[in-house]
Amino acid sequence: MSSLVHPGDHCFYSRKEKSLGVLCSNFLKLYNQDGVDSIGLDDAANRLGVERRRIYDIVNILESVGVLSKKAKNQYFWKGFGGIPKALDTLKEEALNENLSTSSSSLSDYNVSHEYLYEGLPTSGKDKPSASCRVDSRKEKSLGLLTQNFIKLFISSKADLMTLDYVAKALLGDIHDPTAMRTKVRRLYDIANVFSSINLIEKTHHPESRKPAFRWLGLEGSPKDGPVTALKFNELKKRVFGTEITNSLPKKYKKESSLDWNSNKKAPVLMRCNNLIDKHDRNSLEQPQKHSSNGFVFGPFTPASVADLGHSENKNVRQVQDLEDLASLYGPRYSNQAWKSWYVEAAGKNHIQEGSILNS
DNA sequence: ACATCCCGCCACATT
């Protein structure tokens, strides 16, 4: 019992291909296109071949950096990378203010707490305390807030390399519960993955300790204030990066994969077992500046043709573990490159970066 | 052995 993967059948299941980072890249690939201005969660889940739950993760994180904004139930506005600078500025601003109040000399304790305007229920008298509290409580633990605090920590800290353990500890404040710690770190990994795919941060290793850590890239090499500067590169902004999309392959070990991987058109080749071949992903930083220069890879399906607008509706068709095939057209392959360079405008000043490293 | 972190149950929020 305890369903286990029978090491025999079902071809390859690769965890890496289903990482949030890859999903994020595909998500971006899909929506960072011209006509796009609205995103339907169901549509995204379907097209990417993943469960809706995962879309929430991505969207919540991206929203925290200004790439998206919630429009309505199930609907988001696509703001694009251009929204990042502004969002970062705001965060930087907030981080600055917050730091004043606390004596935070260094290890600022970014614990959730403060910064919360009680929305609703301003009326005195009897309100429903518990309800409001619970809501706040939930918000405090949201991925979105964590994401922002994560950024604030990076921005306000002079350290440019941080281990997730350190971050978790800092954001957790005093709570020294190992369980809370683990949970927090799990979330941080999620965030780190999408941030890596966006190139806001980069994974590295601590010089000596060897321990994995992340470096803040932010609006890398941006010229700082200069609303108009750096217009040159823009054109490249929307790339196609083609290759398929979808993650598909729902649950773990899906009985044999192969087969449906052909979506005809585009990407001929590899599918099925080749997955293993693609070696490392963006995490393995190597070249210092891996600009993929202009040539942005293949673009299998048409860029704009996808037009779907509105939303495809498919109601709740979940649980279909057998019909997956339908959902999973397109093959799994991803290019993890990165869209580096979204030009910038208000980059604010760069932070000091002495090789300070933090570690637990 | 330890670092990552997918997956999806199920509590809570909205409709």
Place this chain on the structure above:
DNA sequence: AATGTGGCGGGATGT
């Protein structure tokens, strides 16, 4: 009540 959101952490996978 139904459906949308999204904490949370078990445990599988990667190195």
